[in-house]
Amino acid sequence: MTTHDPDPRPLLLGGPALGLRLIVLALMAAGLMVADHRQHHLGAIRDWIATAAYPFQWAVQAPVAAWTAARESFATRTRVEAQNVKLAADNLVLRLKLMRFESLEQENQRLRAVRASSARVVQRSLVAEIVRVDLDPFRQRVLVNKGNKDGVFRGQAALDANGIFGQVTRAGLISAEVILISDPEHAIPVQVNRTGTRSIALGTGRSGLLSLPYLPQNTDVIVGDLLVSSGLGGVYPPGYPVGKVSAVVRDPAQPLLAVEAEPLAALDRDPEVLLVWFDSAVVEPKPEPEPAETAAPAAVKKPAPQAQTLAPHAEASATPAPAPQAPSPMPQAETTAPQAETTALPEAELAPSLAEPVVPESGTPPPEAEAVPPETGR
Amino acid sequence: MMRGSRSNFGWPRIVGLTLAALAATVAPLPEWLELMRPDFVALTVLWFSLLAPRLLGLSYAWCAGLALDGFRGVLLGQHALTLIVIAYVASKLRLQIRAFPPLQQSAVILALLFLNEFLLFWIDGVAGHPITDWRRWLAVPVGAACWPLLTGIYARVAARR
Numbered sequence: 001m002t003t004h005d006p007d008p009r010p011l012l013l014g015g016p017a018l019g020l021r022l023i024v025l026a027l028m029a030a031g032l033m034v035a036d037h038r039q040h041h042l043g044a045i046r047d048w049i050a051t052a053a054y055p056f057q058w059a060v061q062a063p064v065a066a067w068t069a070a071r072e073s074f075a076t077r078t079r080v081e082a083q084n085v086k087l088a089a090d091n092l093v094l095r096l097k098l099m100r101f102e103s104l105e106q107e108n109q110r111l112r113a114v115r116a117s118s119a120r121v122v123q124r125s126l127v128a129e130i131v132r133v134d135l136d137p138f139r140q141r142v143l144v145n146k147g148n149k150d151g152v153f154r155g156q157a158a159l160d161a162n163g164i165f166g167q168v169t170r171a172g173l174i175s176a177e178v179i180l181i182s183d184p185e186h187a188i189p190v191q192v193n194r195t196g197t198r199s200i201a202l203g204t205g206r207s208g209l210l211s212l213p214y215l216p217q218n219t220d221v222i223v224g225d226l227l228v229s230s231g232l233g234g235v236y237p238p239g240y241p242v243g244k245v246s247a248v249v250r251d252p253a254q255p256l257l258a259v260e261a262e263p264l265a266a267l268d269r270d271p272e273v274l275l276v277w278f279d280s281a282v283v284e285p286k287p288e289p290e291p292a293e294t295a296a297p298a299a300v301k302k303p304a305p306q307a308q309t310l311a312p313h314a315e316a317s318a319t320p321a322p323a324p325q326a327p328s329p330m331p332q333a334e335t336t337a338p339q340a341e342t343t344a345l346p347e348a349e350l351a352p353s354l355a356e357p358v359v360p361e362s363g364t365p366p367p368e369a370e371a372v373p374p375e376t377g378r
Numbered sequence: 379m380m381r382g383s384r385s386n387f388g389w390p391r392i393v394g395l396t397l398a399a400l401a402a403t404v405a406p407l408p409e410w411l412e413l414m415r416p417d418f419v420a421l422t423v424l425w426f427s428l429l430a431p432r433l434l435g436l437s438y439a440w441c442a443g444l445a446l447d448g449f450r451g452v453l454l455g456q457h458a459l460t461l462i463v464i465a466y467v468a469s470k471l472r473l474q475i476r477a478f479p480p481l482q483q484s485a486v487i488l489a490l491l492f493l494n495e496f497l498l499f500w501i502d503g504v505a506g507h508p509i510t511d512w513r514r515w516l517a518v519p520v521g522a523a524c525w526p527l528l529t530g531i532y533a534r535v536a537a538r539r
Contacts, residue, residue: 032455049448133404
């Protein structure tokens with residue numbers, strides 16, 4: 001409206017000043033990124049930001065949530081009745097299963113007591129609602145409405161009614177970020193339920209697809225096999241369903257199989273997830289005693305741990321198959337894993353993921369995270 | 379069409395516009411639309427750098443970028459870095475860009491948004507988790523197409539007393 005600008009500041013921007021500011025700010029941003037990515041020093045700050053952002057994120061999705069709620073409340077009677085009948089039927093089936101389950105659980109615990117191994121079953125769970133905000137269309141992450149206040153911690157496993165959903169990567173005071181098993185940065189140690197073969201299922205970035213790239217050619221795996229969590233690493237409780245094998249490609253030219261699986265959890269449709277607590281005292285993988293006891297699939301089982309430890313290398317340096325028949329490389333494999341860690345290549349992030357499946361971006365799970373700062377301080 | 383750069387553009391309005399851009403960035407959308415969502419925060423930063431560079435300089439771009447990182451839970455500082463770079467280029471060239479006809483302006487915005495996305499892509503790669511999906515580039519042309527509309531809205535907000 002006014003042609004005369006009353007602002008007393010100089011009309012032209014100082015050239016060098018702007019460039020200087022760019023450099024200073026760019027250095028600050030770069031410093032933040034390095035601190036965040038390499039040292040994971042910013043855990044507390046990130047949690048704080050997450051807490052501060054949550055009310056706003058909640059407000060953004062509130063209209064959508066309100067609309068959904070309104071539509072629900074106007075659901076027709078017939079639909080609710082039909083749903084009720086279905087739920088009653090489901091309930092009956094589940095009760096029948098439960099009757100058997102209880103006796104089986106007793107028996108299982110008794111047997112475990114005999115073997116003096118701890119039963120790592122889920123002890124406590126908490127229902128968390130998914131807050132409907134789109135964090136990033138290319139990464140599979142969701143925000144849930146439970147946080148530190150409810151005892152949620154980083155590295156906590158999240159399940160839904162059908163299987164494993166993901167794990168908590170960041171816990172704010174009243175909200176937490178959960179990385180889905182289908183996120184490209186996520187890897188979960190799994191076991192083929194039929195044979196006991198262990199491997200790692202990597203996320204692909206698509207919610208309906210996991211990939212198992214580290215299985216040797218002669219592995220016994222077929223389409224339809226159920227994958228359950230193996231519990232190695234201690235992040236996920238063992239024995240919970242993860243996915244179903246949907247494709248197995250045996251290309252003789254390749255050292256490893258290309259196996260694809262479909263997650264069982266409804267990753268893109270769940271309105272809520274279960275955050276679980278279980279006794280994760282046993283963190284060390286103990287693959288040795290098992291092959292002796294389960295005699296039948298021993299031939300298949302033996303090479304499995306090797307495949308796991310060597311796999312990151314196989315991918316990186318395109319070395320040939322990790323010699324499934326030869327039992328000797330086992331100790332060797334263990335020495336190569338730390339090597340990968342020190343080189344700090346992206347693959348290095350896969351190596352520790354054997355022991356603890358992994359969130360390379362925002363830090364290792366809690367026990368590690370606490371151990372790291374003193375080391376780096378020295 | 380690019381009027382509305384007034385020095386009485388107070389903080390409430392600046393914060394309001396920034397928050398609106400952030401909200402538009404995380405608001406739930408259907409999946410097909412989500413992939414095409416323009417980078418509203420980058421567009422807002424560009425608008426401020428072109429229209430009111432003396433009022434809101436690089437530090438504004440930096441803060442907006444950091445807020446965006448915090449909101450989306452990505453590597454802290456990556457949007458801050460990319461946004462100050464495009465804000466710098468935009469404020470350097472602002473006198474020329476402001477004189478351009480709308481179509482040409484959109485073309486410049488396209489280039490700047492591409493630079494922004496490219497830097498993000500690069501940082502993602504260096505940080506060890508690249509997203510190689512080609513659809514990540516969809517947001518760039520959509521953002522440039524939204525530019526005339528967005529400047530219209532912002533000019534109105536700015537002109538209102």
